[in-house]
Amino acid sequence: MSIEKTHAKPGRPRSESVRRKILQTTVGLMIERGYKAATMKRIASSARVGKQTLYRWWHNRAELLMEALLFYAEENVDTVLAGLDRRGLEAFLAAIFQSITKETGEILRGLIVESIVDEAFASLFFENFIKQRQKRLEYEIKLLQKTAEPDPQKMGIAIDIIFGAMWYRLIFRHRPLDNALANELAAMVTQLVS
Amino acid sequence: MSIEKTHAKPGRPRSESVRRKILQTTVGLMIERGYKAATMKRIASSARVGKQTLYRWWHNRAELLMEALLFYAEENVDTVLAGLDRRGLEAFLAAIFQSITKETGEILRGLIVESIVDEAFASLFFENFIKQRQKRLEYEIKLLQKTAEPDPQKMGIAIDIIFGAMWYRLIFRHRPLDNALANELAAMVTQLVS
Amino acid sequence: MSIEKTHAKPGRPRSESVRRKILQTTVGLMIERGYKAATMKRIASSARVGKQTLYRWWHNRAELLMEALLFYAEENVDTVLAGLDRRGLEAFLAAIFQSITKETGEILRGLIVESIVDEAFASLFFENFIKQRQKRLEYEIKLLQKTAEPDPQKMGIAIDIIFGAMWYRLIFRHRPLDNALANELAAMVTQLVS
Amino acid sequence: MSIEKTHAKPGRPRSESVRRKILQTTVGLMIERGYKAATMKRIASSARVGKQTLYRWWHNRAELLMEALLFYAEENVDTVLAGLDRRGLEAFLAAIFQSITKETGEILRGLIVESIVDEAFASLFFENFIKQRQKRLEYEIKLLQKTAEPDPQKMGIAIDIIFGAMWYRLIFRHRPLDNALANELAAMVTQLVS
DNA sequence: TCCTAAACGAGACGGTACGTCCTGTCTTTGT
DNA sequence: ACAAAGACAGGACGTACCGTCTCGTTTAGGA
Numbered sequence: 001m002s003i004e005k006t007h008a009k010p011g012r013p014r015s016e017s018v019r020r021k022i023l024q025t026t027v028g029l030m031i032e033r034g035y036k037a038a039t040m041k042r043i044a045s046s047a048r049v050g051k052q053t054l055y056r057w058w059h060n061r062a063e064l065l066m067e068a069l070l071f072y073a074e075e076n077v078d079t080v081l082a083g084l085d086r087r088g089l090e091a092f093l094a095a096i097f098q099s100i101t102k103e104t105g106e107i108l109r110g111l112i113v114e115s116i117v118d119e120a121f122a123s124l125f126f127e128n129f130i131k132q133r134q135k136r137l138e139y140e141i142k143l144l145q146k147t148a149e150p151d152p153q154k155m156g157i158a159i160d161i162i163f164g165a166m167w168y169r170l171i172f173r174h175r176p177l178d179n180a181l182a183n184e185l186a187a188m189v190t191q192l193v194s
Numbered sequence: 195m196s197i198e199k200t201h202a203k204p205g206r207p208r209s210e211s212v213r214r215k216i217l218q219t220t221v222g223l224m225i226e227r228g229y230k231a232a233t234m235k236r237i238a239s240s241a242r243v244g245k246q247t248l249y250r251w252w253h254n255r256a257e258l259l260m261e262a263l264l265f266y267a268e269e270n271v272d273t274v275l276a277g278l279d280r281r282g283l284e285a286f287l288a289a290i291f292q293s294i295t296k297e298t299g300e301i302l303r304g305l306i307v308e309s310i311v312d313e314a315f316a317s318l319f320f321e322n323f324i325k326q327r328q329k330r331l332e333y334e335i336k337l338l339q340k341t342a343e344p345d346p347q348k349m350g351i352a353i354d355i356i357f358g359a360m361w362y363r364l365i366f367r368h369r370p371l372d373n374a375l376a377n378e379l380a381a382m383v384t385q386l387v388s
Numbered sequence: 389m390s391i392e393k394t395h396a397k398p399g400r401p402r403s404e405s406v407r408r409k410i411l412q413t414t415v416g417l418m419i420e421r422g423y424k425a426a427t428m429k430r431i432a433s434s435a436r437v438g439k440q441t442l443y444r445w446w447h448n449r450a451e452l453l454m455e456a457l458l459f460y461a462e463e464n465v466d467t468v469l470a471g472l473d474r475r476g477l478e479a480f481l482a483a484i485f486q487s488i489t490k491e492t493g494e495i496l497r498g499l500i501v502e503s504i505v506d507e508a509f510a511s512l513f514f515e516n517f518i519k520q521r522q523k524r525l526e527y528e529i530k531l532l533q534k535t536a537e538p539d540p541q542k543m544g545i546a547i548d549i550i551f552g553a554m555w556y557r558l559i560f561r562h563r564p565l566d567n568a569l570a571n572e573l574a575a576m577v578t579q580l581v582s
Numbered sequence: 583m584s585i586e587k588t589h590a591k592p593g594r595p596r597s598e599s600v601r602r603k604i605l606q607t608t609v610g611l612m613i614e615r616g617y618k619a620a621t622m623k624r625i626a627s628s629a630r631v632g633k634q635t636l637y638r639w640w641h642n643r644a645e646l647l648m649e650a651l652l653f654y655a656e657e658n659v660d661t662v663l664a665g666l667d668r669r670g671l672e673a674f675l676a677a678i679f680q681s682i683t684k685e686t687g688e689i690l691r692g693l694i695v696e697s698i699v700d701e702a703f704a705s706l707f708f709e710n711f712i713k714q715r716q717k718r719l720e721y722e723i724k725l726l727q728k729t730a731e732p733d734p735q736k737m738g739i740a741i742d743i744i745f746g747a748m749w750y751r752l753i754f755r756h757r758p759l760d761n762a763l764a765n766e767l768a769a770m771v772t773q774l775v776s
Numbered sequence: 777t778c779c780t781a782a783a784c785g786a787g788a789c790g791g792t793a794c795g796t797c798c799t800g801t802c803t804t805t806g807t
Numbered sequence: 808a809c810a811a812a813g814a815c816a817g818g819a820c821g822t823a824c825c826g827t828c829t830c831g832t833t834t835a836g837g838a
Contacts, residue, residue, distance in 0.1 A: 008830085008831065009786085009787090009830095009831095010785065010786045010787075010830080010831070010832090011785075011786035011787030011788070011829090011830065011831090012786075012787055012788045012789080012828070012829045012830045012831095013787090013788080013829080013830060013831095014787095014788060014789095015788075015789080015829090018788085018789075035310070035311070036311060039818090039819060039820090040819075040820070040821080041818095041819070041820085042819095044790090044791090045791095048790075049789080049790070049791095050788095050789060050790040050791055050792090051790095051791085051792090051820095051821080051822095052788090052789080052790085052791090052821095052822085052823085052824095053788075053789060053790075055821070055822085056788070056789090060820090060821080061819090061820080061821095109310045110310070112306060112307075112310060112365065113306075113307045113310050113311060115365065115366070116229060116303040116304065116306060116307050116365065117229060117230050117307060118230075119228075122366075126366055126368065130366055130368075131368075153374060154378070156369050157359070157374075157375060157378050157379075160359045160362050160363060160369065160375075161355050161358070161359050161379075161382070163358075163362055164355070164357075164358030164359035164360070164361065164362035164363070165351070165354045165355050165358035165359070166358070167358065167361065167362050167365070168354050168357055168358030168361055168362070169354060169358070171306065171309065171310065171361070172309070172316075172320055172324055174320065174324075175350050175354065180347060180351075181351060181354075184348070184351050184386075185351075185355075188355070188382055188386065191385075192378075192382065209809090209810090212810085233797090233798065233799090234798080234799065234800080235797095235798075235799090235813095238811090238812090239812090242811080243810080243811070244809095244810055244811040244812060244813085245799095245800085245801095245811090245812085245813080246800095246801085246802085246809095246810080246811080246812090247809090247810065247811080249800065249801080250809090250810095254799085254800075255798095255799075255800090397781090397782075398780070398781050398782070398835095398836075398837080399780075399781035399782025399783065399834090399835080399836090400781075400782050400783045400784075400833070400834045400835050400836090401782080401783075401834085401835060401836085402782090402783065402784095403783075403784080403834095406783090406784080422701075423698060423699060424699050424700075427823085427824065427825090428824080428825065428826080429787095429823095429824075429825090432785085432786090433785095433786090436785075437784080437785070437786095438783095438784060438785040438786060438787085439785090439786085439787080439825095439826085439827095440783090440784080440785085440786090440827085440828085440829095441783075441784065441785080443826065443827080444783075444784090447826095448825085448826075449824095449825075449826090497698045498698065500694065500695075500698060500753065501694075501695045501698050501699060503753065503754070504617070504691045504692070504694060504695050504753065505617070505618060505695060510754075514754055514756065518754055518756075541762060542766070544757050545747070545762075545763060545766050545767075548747045548750050548751060548757065548763075549743050549746070549747050549767075549770070551746075551750055552743070552745075552746030552747035552748070552749065552750030552751070553739070553742045553743050553746035553747070554746070555746065555749065555750050555753070556742050556745055556746030556749050556750070557742060557746070559694065559697070559698070559749070560697070560704075560708055560712055562708065562712075562713075563738050563742065568735060568739075569739060569742075572736070572739050572774075573739075573743075576743070576770055576774065579773075580766075580770065590804090590805065590806095591805095591812085591813090592804085592805070592806085592811065592812045592813075593803090593804070593805085593811075593812030593813030593814070594802070594803045594804045594805090594812070594813050594814045594815080595803080595804060595805090595813090595814080596813095596814060596815095597803090597814075597815080600814085600815075621792090621793060621794090622793075622794070622795080623792095623793070623794085624793095626816090626817090627817090630816075631815080631816070631817095632814095632815060632816045632817055632818085633794095633795080633796095633816095633817085633818085634795095634796085634797085634798095634814090634815080634816085634817090635814075635815060635816080637795065637796080638814070638815090642794090642795080643793090643794080643795095
């Protein structure tokens, strides 16, 4: 049996609603006025919040922005349910690509910036975001594998091809994240791991 | 062809050696202390150069950093000569991957930052760097195509898969840019476009 | 006049011991670490007390500091009893000067700050502290006056000379508040008002 | 013979006009909106100047405010020329008192605050301001002394009585800095040192 | 003895000033 | 005219403090 009464922390508890308000404001600012305009001061005054409160919840600007993205994604992205065959993977990828709108794209690019600029944030972002998505994709890919024993190296390559192409187009915006890409990637990966 | 003195601009001419010194210093700073530490002021004083000189040669920080990379690449990367078949493509990719060391990687990541943060620099970087590499790769891929008429959409996907995977690993450093990746990518692309 | 039980306020009564603990801590902090270090937060946590408790007893920082001084003075200063002649005034002044130690001096200086910065506190401090001392001094001075009708203007000057010199040395600490000053002031004032 | 060519410091020299503009703005702010309103940010933006520039010229807010006062005094206070007798001293004191207007008073009180709050500033203020005025007054007092050998202790007391009364009335504003005070002080000091 | 309401410790909250840093431009002297 | 040096305007960052608020806990006095 576990310890019964976990002593609540003393003092006024942090207000989850304040946190949410901040995240919403941050998302709004990033979408409307771009990554750079999402200043800490601006976020604070827009959200009618003290700057100190921002730094109480997040260590620095980058962490706040990341969480703002996760918050946004959580609210707006439908849970994608993929199937067992190539068509399922196609649908899965297409859904992901469609979730990357002009707005989310802006935020995602901003997070790349922070990952590069701030080493500490990089691992945070990788663990909390990138890795999660990789695992999810890996799970999908495994569904269409016939062999019981998957080759980890090939799996890594499969993942990096898909997300690589995605980020590459997301960053440079030279070609769209359309269904054609989703289908082709699905086809290639299917063949690679089967 | 006239050997006549083309009216030289008055005043002291710009010193090419100064320009080189700046680029070297910039590369050094980025490598040793990271992208963020490569401040304009720091670059200037490290290179024993006035800040104005930096802005005379380059419009802003991002352009300087990009040129520093090109300068570095030019000095250290062997011109890659690829062959006509899949083996040739493998070698080509392997050579590119090997050219991305800890140092060049740092710089490349920095340029991504600027591309995202600064719209104007983004197109500059894309035209002067990314597009060039894409064309070079496209040329290589065409060499191993049998069909005279290449499908432009497939070509785009082929390029984005290769460079996408490369940048993806370059940014997040979760897996190495090794020969295994080069070989697998070569194989996939070969099949895709043939 | 009713001796009826005035309905005591319901709820837990305020703890006088808490109040005293706060005042002592405040005095200690100001003395040891200076006026600036006597932050409300620091006072609270040093006294193992909630910040709210401070504001329950005092409206703001300045009022707390003033009361801390009064509290300290009350504890440490002997009631000065002056005589009827110049010698009496000398003794009176000397006693006052001696009561201004390093500790009380620090606090008094802090109260000057608040008086200047905060208009509302200024009148509070003047009424509760400065004026009281002026009246006390006026009483002493009158004792050695022969004439029944004192000149109010001369009295004002006498007071301001004495307390002026005192505060001036207290603030800038360029010369000590010694007996020589007390004697000289007593002599001058005696002559002035006689 | 001294060294001929003192090598000028390299780089753009500091602009004296910028410094003056800042001082004027600071004085204006303090006078119009009070000591507290003279924020560094507000000073900077009012003077159309970067905050960095403020900190280049002065180490902190207090130093800037002090110099603003000195600047103001220098511009607005007539050089007081006193005579050789008591009448001369009376005129001297009256002139000083008159120079302390509502505006300068506000600034002077602000400097007292900083002196108390910031130990480092205190000595700066004492050396650059208080001491200068004391010396000037001492000079005046010596003019009316008959004895060749002045008593340093009495001199100290004379100075502290005059400036003490002045600051005391300046801080608490309970009585005006009028001619009556000047005359009485002059009389007392004359007798004290003769 | 139990109930109730205010005091209490703790600390989150909105707001504001501080002093540092960086970018890109401007202004000197020296070559 | 260019170059080195560094001052300049502007603005973001992260820290500190004030006075208010909101939790869970404690404690007196009235029922």
